[in-house]
Amino acid sequence: MPTGVIINSLSVLFGGIIGGLLGDKLSARFKTEITLIFGVCSMGMGINAIVVMRNMPAVILAIVLGTGIGLAVHFGHWIDRGAILMEKPISKLFPVRKTTLTDAEFISALVTVIVLFCAGGTGIYGTLDAGMTGNSTILISKSVLDFFTAAIFACNLGYVVSAIAIPQFIIFYIIFLLAKLIFPLTTPTMIADFKACGGFLMLATGFRMVKIKEFPIADMIPAMILVMPLSWLWTTVIMPLLS
Template sequence: MVPGVGTLVNVLAVLAGGLVGLLLGNRLPVRTREVVTDGLGLVTLLIAGTSAMAVLDDGLAETVGDSAPVLIVLGALLVGGITGSLLRLEERVESLGGWLQRRLAGGQGSADRQRFVEGFVVSSLIFCTGPLTILGSINDGLGNGADQLLLKSALDGFAAIAFAASFGWGVLAACVTVVAVQGSLTLVGVALGDVLPDAHLAAVTATGGLLLVGVALRLLRIREVPVADLLPALVVAPVLVQVVAAVR
């Protein structure tokens, strides 16, 4: 399969699911939409938990030692969070959402603008911070097939239905983020080849799982965790694995 097809299918799935959600949204009461969003938050917690369990991966423990994996994930979140905060990634993502709202849905009130931005931000984070985004995109670029991205497309399509019913047009705008993030990662796979051993991928997966916990907390309206500011942790995690493995 030609590299990039997986991302194309993913975008089409989000658009199709989002349009279905928009059609249903006007027919669903607010309480029902909130319950659907709560359900997605709980499922996101489940996915996050299974991803975070990668911190117990045997290959990771053999590479960095039994006690180091949790510290590596912690270090990745701290360093990544500081970096993302200094770069104001969360603010920039929200600004991008506001710009898209003005371009695509200008003239609406402040409440509608906030709903658009929230839908864009939450959907972008859901669609782009999971381990399938990273692993699937890189594997697609390496020429190993787009099976993981096709699975992700199915999940994102169903999620887009629920999100669009709750948040509206902002969910469809998240396709821009999907193309940017997954397209970039696919190009990385094409250009660099297989650069991440299994231990490094395990660290990335575990770190991504914790980021998804932050997304779930936002969906459940428990705490507005600035997940976008933490995204650099996905890059820091494999670097820390390499550093620890080198000094052992």
């Protein structure tokens, strides 16, 4: 049962609705300051995941190689293009709030939200973790942040933010099912290193949310694919050779 996936999608749905109702009632200062809190929470979740790491060299190598691959194939760019394709049907489903944003600014903001909710490193990591271990803690924690994030964005963009819950659920549910197929091939050490890799992505997401550094989060996602094979290789091949 994809409990975490369902809760996460509902948090975006209801957060968007409440934000649409609130409209301009929230001050700009409130929106800015609460986003900083979201960033700190993401950092805390990331640190909590990193401490379980078993093979640091394998995790670091996965992050470096994965990000390199992501940058080389413009992975983040393709995610942005996918979000642009989703923007058109989504904007037709829900009424758009009257806003001071230009059409270009509105589309840019909406695409940003789609990427954040549907292709964020924390969401993908949390969904994979839930599918492989049955533990939805990461997704449920992320849902709290997503609820308020969706509400803040909906204050400017309107109810259209709620519709993002539909593609988000579809994407995360597919990832959830794939994770169940992967889990029988894993070991506890591989799972721990996988969580640590996801923790680095959440930490980078937090830095980005508080505007300290714009880490290429989308381009870092391939690291999540590499980390478990590299963890297995380090444990079964490299470590015996070193000892």
